[in-house]
Amino acid sequence: GALVGQFTIGGMTCAACVNSVEGILRNLPGVKRAVVSLATSLGEVEYDPTVISKDDIVNAIEDAGFEGSLVQ
Numbered sequence: 001g002a003l004v005g006q007f008t009i010g011g012m013t014c015a016a017c018v019n020s021v022e023g024i025l026r027n028l029p030g031v032k033r034a035v036v037s038l039a040t041s042l043g044e045v046e047y048d049p050t051v052i053s054k055d056d057i058v059n060a061i062e063d064a065g066f067e068g069s070l071v072q
């Protein structure tokens with residue numbers, strides 16, 4: 001089944017950054033839901049682990065120009 005991962009997303013400075021990161025995450029294959037907060041620099045992503053990994057999600061955040069890391 002789907003898992004939920006929490007990620008820190010550094011480098012977001014305005015609401016458009018949030019929309020951009022959410023759009024990137026939601027367009028990834030295997031991602032079902034993504035919610036990003038500017039106030040906390042956190043993103044919550046519901047994903048299918050048979051399609052995409054946590055590392056893939058971190059890499060997508062990085063490729064978009066932000067600093068992504070996994071929250072344990």
Ligand code: 9UX
Pocket residue numbers: 012013014015016017018020
């Ligand atoms: Mo706002 Mo974010 O002008 O990459 S869109 S800083």
